[in-house]
Amino acid sequence: MTATQREGATQREGASQREGASQREAVVILDFGSQYSQLIARRVRELEVYCELIPYNAPLEQITRLNPLGYILSGGPASVYETGAPHLPDFILTTKKPVLGICYGMQLLTYHLGGQVNPSSEREYGPAEIELLDPSHVPLFSDAEITTSKLAAWMSHGDRITRLPSGFRALAQSKNSPYAAIGNPERGLYGLQFHPEVTHTPQGKALLRAFLYQVCGCHGGWTPGNFIAESIAQIQAQVGQGKVVCGLSGGVDSSVVAALLHRAIGDQLTCIFVNNGLMRQNEPAQVAQTFEKEMHARLAAIDATEDFLSALAGVTDPEAKRKIIGEKFVRIFEAEARKLGQVDFLAQGTLYPDVIESATPPLTPPASGGGAREGLAAKIKTHHNVGGLPDDMHFELVEPLRYLFKDEARAVGEALGLPKEIVWRHPFPGPGLAVRLLGEITWERLETLRAADAIFIEELWAADWYHRTSQAFAVLLPVQTVGVMGDYRTYGNVIAIRAVTTDDFMTADWARLPEELLARISNRIVNEVSGVNRVVYDISSKPPATIEWE
Ligand code: XMP
Numbered sequence: 428m429t430a431t432q433r434e435g436a437t438q439r440e441g442a443s444q445r446e447g448a449s450q451r452e453a454v455v456i457l458d459f460g461s462q463y464s465q466l467i468a469r470r471v472r473e474l475e476v477y478c479e480l481i482p483y484n485a486p487l488e489q490i491t492r493l494n495p496l497g498y499i500l501s502g503g504p505a506s507v508y509e510t511g512a513p514h515l516p517d518f519i520l521t522t523k524k525p526v527l528g529i530c531y532g533m534q535l536l537t538y539h540l541g542g543q544v545n546p547s548s549e550r551e552y553g554p555a556e557i558e559l560l561d562p563s564h565v566p567l568f569s570d571a572e573i574t575t576s577k578l579a580a581w582m583s584h585g586d587r588i589t590r591l592p593s594g595f596r597a598l599a600q601s602k603n604s605p606y607a608a609i610g611n612p613e614r615g616l617y618g619l620q621f622h623p624e625v626t627h628t629p630q631g632k633a634l635l636r637a638f639l640y641q642v643c644g645c646h647g648g649w650t651p652g653n654f655i656a657e658s659i660a661q662i663q664a665q666v667g668q669g670k671v672v673c674g675l676s677g678g679v680d681s682s683v684v685a686a687l688l689h690r691a692i693g694d695q696l697t698c699i700f701v702n703n704g705l706m707r708q709n710e711p712a713q714v715a716q717t718f719e720k721e722m723h724a725r726l727a728a729i730d731a732t733e734d735f736l737s738a739l740a741g742v743t744d745p746e747a748k749r750k751i752i753g754e755k756f757v758r759i760f761e762a763e764a765r766k767l768g769q770v771d772f773l774a775q776g777t778l779y780p781d782v783i784e785s786a787t788p789p790l791t792p793p794a795s796g797g798g799a800r801e802g803l804a805a806k807i808k809t810h811h812n813v814g815g816l817p818d819d820m821h822f823e824l825v826e827p828l829r830y831l832f833k834d835e836a837r838a839v840g841e842a843l844g845l846p847k848e849i850v851w852r853h854p855f856p857g858p859g860l861a862v863r864l865l866g867e868i869t870w871e872r873l874e875t876l877r878a879a880d881a882i883f884i885e886e887l888w889a890a891d892w893y894h895r896t897s898q899a900f901a902v903l904l905p906v907q908t909v910g911v912m913g914d915y916r917t918y919g920n921v922i923a924i925r926a927v928t929t930d931d932f933m934t935a936d937w938a939r940l941p942e943e944l945l946a947r948i949s950n951r952i953v954n955e956v957s958g959v960n961r962v963v964y965d966i967s968s969k970p971p972a973t974i975e976w977e
Pocket of ligand 1: 749854855856857858898932969972973974975976977
């Protein structure tokens with residue numbers, strides 16, 4: 428991203444974030460690069476408290492606009508005493524608000540408040556038993572679910588605290604950590620050496636609940652119903668009497684956005700469905716049908732297949748594909764909008780993981796070996812509805828789901844009364860089959876991929892496995908392999924099939940599909956899809972792979 432692009436993106440985000448700012452109660456999680464940072468955010472939201480995960484070095488205004496009731500400092504891969512290690516922002520030391528430091532977050536707090544942190548000879552990783560000390564006098568341990576002083580906890584740290592800052596005391600210990608939990612309860616400052624956000628710490632959620640409700644004084648109520656009411660008010664405030672176009676793909680995110688906007692602004696909204704030629708078998712007709720049946724907003728359906736395919740001809744680089752597609756979409760929306768008169772806003776179903784995973788990497792690379800996830804998540808791929816938009820786009824963005832995780836967007840969809848077939852549909856990426864067709868995009872290759880994908884999905888439904896996977900699809904590889912069919916040598920295409928299970932799409936495991944089902948899928952694909960002589964099953968988890976292949 429160039430400086431101008433970054434500025435453009437920031438302005439657009441600024442616009443939607445400004446509108447997103449509200450008086451709702453919130454907690455801020457400062458991200459120091461832990462692989463579990465998003466998990467902390469999810470847990471807090473599950474506890475019905477709104478939170479945002481913000482890089483530790485973000486501008487202060489990004490934090491103060493939320494007027495947080497408390498702060499959680501995430502873990503991270505660095506060591507506090509290393510040069511260039513992510514530092515604790517000054518305001519944390521002077522804030523009168525409660526702070527909970529987790530792992531690296533606790534070490535940072537200790538270090539900056541005058542305590543001492545040292546490397547330990549061995550990394551402590553895995554399950555541990557911790558013993559709470561005098562729990563009845565510690566608000567952090569006051570949740571009703573904490574009924575015993577011995578808790579199972581998940582540790583993952585190399586450094587350890589060797590001297591506490593003044594005013595702090597040990598609140599829990601383990602065999603290897605005399606300071607498994609520390610605190611200055613009078614000031615609402617706490618540190619946990621273990622990770623309360625992971626399921627391997629069974630009472631972790633109870634500890635977080637106590638921090639949010641007993642220590643920070645949160646009241647809760649972050650629920651889909653409240654979210655809908657708040658979003659409607661925000662959308663109305665942002666849009667006023669203006670007109671909005673909404674790119675509709677037929678998936679859950681854009682459908683939820685369309686339904687929410689329609690509730691908020693009625694016929695000021697026009698949905699635009701673009702058939703870009705990169706959709707799955709029969710999908711354009713299905714989307715139009717479902718929209719007509721279930722939604723009541725205006726719809727403009729456009730067939731732009733030729734336009735997209737000619738722009739993508741000869742392009743093989745995945746990021747280039749995304750940029751081209753993102754730009755094309757916007758140009759088509761602009762052209763359609765011109766037909767509607769003055770339209771100032773484009774609504775889209777950007778989700779929080781899209782925002783996090785499309786983040787621009789820190790300008791200065793971490794010196795501390797913090798790796799890809801220091802402070803800001805490293806850019807993994809440009810999800811086209813976030814980073815792939817042209818700079819000179821003529822719309823201001825309306826992105827009501829920008830701070831929601833997928834399961835939260837689904838809960839909102841259900842609360843809005845959308846049918847299950849939309850809410851529980853597997854996600855489909857904005858750039859469509861372009862990122863599942865590795866190499867060059869041609870109509871013939873698209874048709875091969877569509878046919879294989881349709882067989883795969885049909886068999887998943889037939890075996891009652893569709894809803895036991897979170898996302899499933901076929902990928903056409905850019906290689907040819909030798910096969911034998913009848914008595915003849917073939918040199919044909921390879922289809923990879925991918926099925927994953929995940930809650931949040933940030934991490935995922937490959938689905939353990941039954942062998943007979945895999946055999947049937949493979950058999951049908953090589954027999955029914957001409958030009959394919961090999962099928963492989965992708966058994967990679969995310970990380971280290973991503974869900975899509977590009
Ligand atoms: P990855 O491949 O990053 O995918 O593990 C995580 C989830 O995001 C979807 N995805 C996209 N969605 N535009 C989108 O709207 C994109 O460019 C894009 N890339 C991936 C993916 O299908 C999965 O659900």
